[in-house]
Each structure stands twice: as structure tokens, then as C-alpha cells.
Amino acid sequence: MAELDADLKAFLVEHNKKPPVPKDVSPLLFRGTIGTTKEPPRRAPYVKDFLAPVKGGEIVVRIYKPSRDIEKPLPICVFYHGGGFMGGDVDGYDYPLHQVCLEANCIVASVNYRVAPENKFLTCFYDCYDATKWVSEHAAEFDGDPDRLAISGVSAGGTLTIAVAILARDAGNEPKIMFQAPMYGVYDMSASHDFQSRKDLAEGYYHCLSTGEVFDAFLVNTEEDKKHPFLSPVNIEDLSNLPKTFLMTMEYDLLKDEGKYIADRMIDAGNDVEYYEAPGMIHNSFVFSSFSPKAKEMVNDVFIDRLKEAFAE
Secondary structure, X not given: OOOOOHHHHHHHHHHOOOOOOOOOOOHHHHHHHOOOOOOOOOOOOEEEEEEEEEOOEEEEEEEEEOOOOOOOOEEEEEEEOOOOOOOOOOOOOHHHHHHHHHHHOOEEEEEOOOOXXXXXXXXXXXXXXXXXXXXXXXXXXXXXXXXXXXXXXXOHHHHHHXXXXXXXXXOOOOOOOOEEEEEOOOOXXXXXXXXXXXXXXXXXXXXXXXXXXXHHHHHOOOHHHHHOOOOOHHHOOOOOOOOEEEEEEEEEOOOXXXXXXXXXXXHHOOOOEEEEEEEEEEOOHHHHOOOOHHHHHHHHHHHHHHHHHHHHO
């Protein structure tokens, strides 16, 4: 294994001094610890919140544009934040999306899906799908090109990414998604496979197995929900006809083996898939790029390069 990044190692020394997350933790208290409030070094010149209709209400979709004056429609990347399905929001994941917008020269649409426990499974999945459809249908309102539509997300957002791709496929490619980039998602919530990384990296690397189990309990209605294809997509029978895929995991993340497993299954199903394990990185490194230059290089920059390549095809 590559050496753990020095900045992330220093972060973990302090983080691991905290007591384990108790099973009765209040989501309202914990949510404020997810993401970052740090100001990005460069800001997209246009950022505006729109309301997208979803079942039972409306949610915010935050639109980032690399210029206020766009002559030709730009490709779009719809992004789903992380937070264990019970936290995170468009504010906490604002920092890295300015870089994505500016350096990939694309429209970014960040989805503020509803979270648990106020909104149980399957709410967040259909929120993300409905919001993605809305972005495609309303692309002209923010100078986007619906024919160049990508989706991506981190952690819980990585899980949501694959689900949205499957929902779109099963709806007759509505909306039409050209590229997906799920990053360090959970793909076997039911623990139906004996993945070694869940043992070797269970504790001490920010995302802990015990913490994940607390988050999962907020989301599901019953233990049986964990077997649902959206929460354990490693067991989906039909993974064919998915968009071109770039699937990223972190070397020091307990979820990496299930990421590699589902990437291999997608390849076996005939999809165009690139798998990448970010060396020396931990869970949530996409956001930790706010203090780790190596995380920016190994995670954010690599993702942006693949996004640019996809949009150029």
C-alpha cells in the first residue's frame, strides 16, 4: 500500500481522539460536522439555487456556471453529496464543486436531496433521480447541454449515482446519461459478501464500520431494506447498458473492495468501466482536498480529468 498522505494522517490523529459515534446520536448535532465551510481559492462566477419538484415537495438544486456569459451550451455534471444518507448538504460540499465547474468548464448541478431519519429509504434515491430529470429538462435555463449529461457523487452520493443510472436505464434512458463517476460509495450495505477491506480498515480511517452502522439505521425501515438493489448494488442481476463509468475508491477506506467488485461486475456486463483506487487516500478525500494538496491531486484532479475526457468524446 502507498503511504497514507501526511495531511490526512495528521487529521486522523486528532479525529481518532474523539469517542465513537453513539447509536443514539442526534442527526441534528452530527450533521454540522459533515463537509467543510472553508472558502474555495477560486469561486465560480455564477452560483444560484433553483427549486426542483420531487415527490411530496421541492428540493434545492444549486447551479454553478464557469461564466456568466455563455455563448454555447456547456456539458452538465449532476452531483450528489455524501453524508451517510442522514447528513451533508449543498453547503458542506460547496468547496470542491467550484473547482469542478471552473476546471472542467461545465455546469455543475448539486442536489440537496432529503435525508434520514426524517425521510426514510427510498426518498433520497428518487429525489436524486427526479432532480436529475429536472436538470436535463431545464438545461436551457442555465446554458446547459442535456445531450452531455454526467452524474457523480461521493460516499452516500456514490451509492446514489449508480442507482440513478439504473433508474434512468430502466426508464428507457430518461434522462440520457453519458457518463457516471461514483466515488467511494457503499455498494453492499447488507454485508452479503466477505470483503477483506471491511475487516482490515474497519476502524481508524475516518469512515468506521461502527459509524456506518449507526448511519444505516437512520435510513432503513427494516434490516431487509439493506438488501435492496439500491443499497446493495453488488447483488443486482442486470448491470448491463449503463453509461460509461469511472469508479473511484480510496486506498485506506473499508469500502474499497466492494467498489472494485461492482466495477468488475459492470465490466463483465459489457460496460465501459475504468476503476481507480486513489493511493494514500481515506474516505471523504474529495472534501478533504480543502486541507490536503495530495487529496486534490489524487482525487479531485483525477476526477476532473476523466470528466473532461468524457465531455470531449
